[in-house]
Amino acid sequence: MSKQTTPPFILVDGSSYLFRAFHGLPPLTNSKGQDTGAIYGVINMLKSLLKQYQPTHIAVVFDAKGKTFRDEMYAEYKANRPPMPQELGSQIAPLHEIIRAMGLPIIIEEGVEADDVIGTLAKQASEAGINTLISTGDKDMAQLVNEHVTLINTMTNQLMDIAGVNEKFGVPPELIIDFLALKGDKVDNIPGVPGVGDKSAQAMLNGIGGISAIYNNLDKLAELSFRGSKTMAAKMQEYEEQARISYQLATIKTDVELSVRPDDLKPATADNTKLAALYTEYEFKRWLQEVSSETSAQEMEDAAPASSPSVDIDHSKYEVIFSEAALDRWIEKLKQAPLWAFDTETTSLNYKDAELVGMSFCTGPGEAAYLPVAHDYMDAPEQLSRDLVLEKFKPLLENNEAKKIGQHLKYDKHVLANYDIKLNGIAFDTMLESYVLNSTATRHDMDSLALAYLSHQTVKFEDIAGKGAKQLTFNQIEIDKAAPYAAEDAEVTFLLHQVLWEKLEQVEPLKKLLLDIEMPVANVLARMEQLGVRIDSQQLNQQSQDLAKRIMELEKQVHEEAGEEFNLGSTKQLQQILFEKNALPVIKKTPKGAPSTSEEVLQELALDYPIPKLIMEYRGLTKLKNTYTDKLPKMIDHRSGRVHTSYHQAVAATGRLSSTDPNLQNIPIRTEEGRRVRQAFVPRKGFKIVAADYSQIELRIMAHLSNDKGLLTAFSEGIDIHSATAAEVFGVKLEEVTTNQRRNAKAINFGLIYGMSAFGLARQLNIPRGEAQEYMDLYFARYPGVRTYMDEARESAKEKGYVETVFGRRLYLPDIKASNGARRKGAERAAINAPMQGTAADIIKLAMIAVDEWIEKEAQEDVFMMMQVHDELVFEIKEQNIEKHSRQIQQLMERAATLSVPLDVEVGVGNNWDEAH
Structure with a gap:
């Protein structure tokens, strides 16, 4: 940017800010369920911009509602864009209100886009020799850059001057319109010239000039050195009308008749009284602190990151x-x-x-x-x-x-x-x-x-x-x-x-949680990561070869079923085969209205149709091969001869640990191929693998939280919980429960924990919805404490905005009052499930700390804790002391927490992880 003695004239592309904030940040709601995430994101970016540049002149420009002159010029303009989600639309009016209360001028001009207003004001400022900074994420704005106009990216804070445009797009600012017109733009549905990409557009524009120059020199295209140059002249002729209309659509107007000029656009003094009221309503607690010194302690509750005023770092x-x-x-x-x-x-x-x-x-x-x-x-x-x-x-x-x-x-x-x-x-x-x-x-x-x-x-x-x-x-x-x-x-x-x-x-429980669980377990995880796990690379290499053969067979079978060859990895081609050629029912659509081919959809279709079933197997094996059998041998550290994962404490909202490079949590256990991967996890010489797994821990936590007599009795007396549920729901004696009844009861037990509806249960058990509803009604009649717990958990979450684990971990549910029904229902399900998942996470962390302390004191050379996967701890233990040490680990894990029902840990021993599980 050229040197200047005064702060720049700043033009903010409010519409770009709005969409970037909405799509780039997690959803946020206040306690009334009003969506506030986009408002928060836009205001945050504006505050940062103001703090950085302290401009003397500024305007925030938004698109007006309704059609513009481009829609009249080309009916398909922006036709690909889905309608604005309600969750975003509801935030626009309050956002405008806050920006005005901040004292910032807002411009919304009907019949044109925000880009055109910005282009006009930038041109007026340039002609007056005023340096202008346009804050946007829109690539189209690069056409406005000149010696007086610079862009700044809203998200990355990167400046882009004339040299920056050249570097990013491969053409100077004066050829950006031509560049966009040749390439087209899928987002705005600008057609462009089919087959022209970045490299061919750059070659034509830098070699000949803009679109008009190209059409005056079509014979010179064949001389340029880019792929397809020999046939480009014919293509350009064929699509001339499309190229010309694309040029007009991509051109930002710089002559919009406006009632204001750059000199008029000065920030006014902020209306702090109004801002305080707005920040209170939308619960922006940190900003409320900045404008009001009379905020009550209740309003400043720690449910959101309310900070002290901005710090001064020198x-x-x-x-x-x-x-x-x-x-x-x-x-x-x-x-x-x-x-x-x-x-x-x-x-x-x-x-x-x-x-x-x-x-x-x-x-x-x-x-x-x-x-x-x-x-x-x-x-x-x-x-x-x-x-x-x-x-x-x-x-x-x-x-x-x-x-x-x-x-x-x-x-x-x-x-x-x-x-x-x-x-x-x-x-x-x-x-x-x-x-x-x-x-x-x-x-x-x-x-x-x-x-x-x-x-x-x-x-x-x-x-x-x-x-x-x-x-x-x-x-x-x-x-x-x-x-x-x-x-x-x-x-x-x-x-x-x-x-x-x-x-x-x-908050004493949170302080205790940090000091007694999270800080100590970080040290345990560090030791486990340092140790790593031993992998049999030869076994995995052999499995990779076997998987490659099976994947090829599956691909061939799919092609035979489809009656033609196609790319199984192409969503578009799969949509065409499933829903156009084979007319399979469309279960779900993508946000853009295309039939979905998600795993959930294919799973349902696989019940009745062969191609989706084969595709599911193909995807599963391909993922297993790419993620584990191919990758794990390459991850063996040459110094230790072992694979070293990274455990993450601060990712899952519930307190559960996750791991990456490799992700140990996602190796399938229900498939033969997944178990075969686990067989490659082996101990050092003279040791065995021992796996200690909490049995049905979340159901036990449900019994504790709900205090339901039926559940408490079943667990306290050591009765198989799924058989006990089957006996209650189906009205049979415990000893008469069939395998199928137990399977259905298991689906009910776990389904209810995860907030499954009657529809979901019906789909899982492949039974009519009415029958599934009957099962659920019977379950709640036999276990009334569970329904009471679920109702109270939902109500408590709505009242407080969070639920808690047995150990006081708070699990905030920002969507519990969301206006969007799907998000609100999701939060309600989480209100029921999160305390169980979170408590289970806390218990296994306490177990890890206890076991680690014991190892450090008494079993350093005999026992090594290698992995934590869900509710399971995996060890290498010296063969001669395996029984004694396994029993000690089991006892330590079962004593890690005291609930209303006993914790039960199953211990397995083997020459590999699969054998031990």
Whole structure:
């Protein structure tokens, strides 16, 4: 952007903001069920923009309702776009009201689009020599860029000037209209010229010129070096009318008659009284704090990320440690600090491969430093050696009394373990503090937390390292860029802890949950990740070959059934085969109105038709091959000879753990092929695999929560719960229950936990809906406590906005009063199920902590906890002590929590995971 002495004239593409906020952020509702996510997203982006640029002139421009001149020009314009969802439409009027109360001018001009208003004002400003910044996510706006006009992307904060347009699109701004006209635009239904893509459009425009020039020089197209150049002239002739109309559709008007000019568009003083009322109504608690000092404690409840006012972070205060004297001074400073934030900078997100590049610390607001140890770009200033730094730091890092705060410190613990340093004294982890406080209010990465709780926009890694294939690793980044980024991480972590811990201290069960479960289990997970699992790669390679053969056979069978060959991976071709050629019933449609080929749809069709059944098997085996049998052998670490997964604590809203690289939670157990994958998980020599699995834990938790006498009796007396339910529902003696009756009872037991309707149960059991409803009515008649629990759980969720586990974990349900029926019903189902899932998650974490403590004290060389999968823990145990240790693990797991019914753990032993399960 060219230099300027005054802030720029900013034009905000409000419609772009609106759609990006709605589609890019999770749904959000207030306690009355009003949708507020798009409002929150737009206002958040506006506030960030205002804070960054403090403009003297600004306008927020929205599309008007109704048709524009483009619809009259081309009837199919934007015809592909589905109608605006009700959840978005309901947010537009309140959004406009808030923006006006903020003092920002809004422009909505009938008969044209927001782009045309922006184009007109940008042109007027350019002609007056005023520098203009257009904030948008719309690529069409690139045509407006000139020496006075720059774009800024609403989501990534990236600026795009003339050079930026050239780099992104391969053509200068003056050829963007031609570029869009040749390519067409599926989103706006601009037809373009069929077969013209980015490369051919760039070649034609840069080689000859705009569309008019191309049509005057069609004979020159064959001389250009792009694929299809020889036949392009004929294609351009055939579609000339389409190309010309596309050019008109893609052209942003710059001569709209407006009642205002750039000079008129100045921000007014915000109406804080009105904003306070609006923020109260829509429950934007952080913003309410900013405009009102009289907010009651009740309004400021911690159900949403209500933060302190924006923090002042000054990068110029940070120190960069280059000398041994400075290093010694900081080590002494950290020794004296009661609590300090710590962070590492490395070469990789993969903890096994990550090399330490630097460390940062913070002892209080503004008191932060960066210690570089391995930046290796040319002309890097002299740094202290990594070996020296780690030798000096090791005692402090390993000291349990030196209390440290971090953001996702499990990763830093791994990095230091690569250098034989055991990170101890982990007092708090801001990722886990945020997760325990409210798992759904925000994402739990540092950038999101800083914005949510500190109103601070952090320096992003992409800002200093770039993006994509050319992104630098941290060791390649200049220290003058790396230091502020790294030290800010440490200071933000420190400040986040202050805000989050104050909130957690006010709710004793949440504080206890953090200190007694989440923090200790993070250390257990780190040990499990370090250990990894042993894989038989030869067995998996053989299975991959077998799967490849079966996949080819299935493909052939599908083609035979279909009567023609087609790409099984193509949704479009599959839709054509199933619903056009074979006229199968359309069960569900995509948002764009096409017949759905989702797994759920194919599952239902597979009951009656052969092609969907074969496709389901094909998809399952292909996924298994790609995800596990092909991939696992490549993931074996050459140093340990084992596969090392990553467990995630702050992902699932219920408190359940998940894992990636590889995902151990998703290996199928009900199919022969899935069990065969599990057979490749093997122990080291002299050991066996032991799997300890909680039996029917969620049903036991249901018995505890509902206090239903029938369920309590069945579990307390050790009666098979599914047989007991079958006896009650079908009115037979326990010993007379048939296999089929037990199977149906099992579907009812688990279906009700997950909020299944009579329709869902009927589909699962393949029985009439009326019969399924009868089963459910009988169930509730026999187990009245369950219905009472379900009703109370729904009501409590509506009243509080959350439900709780037995251990006080809060599971917030932002959609519990949503106007959208499907989202509200989903939240009601979650209100019933989440306390069970969450309690089960808490129990297995407590079990892991107890078992880990026992291993550390008594069985270090004999027992290794390798995996956690759903309600199961998997171990390697030395053969000679297997019976004794298995019994101890079983007892520790069964005693992990005390419920109204006993916990039951089944233990299996084998030469592989499948045998042990």
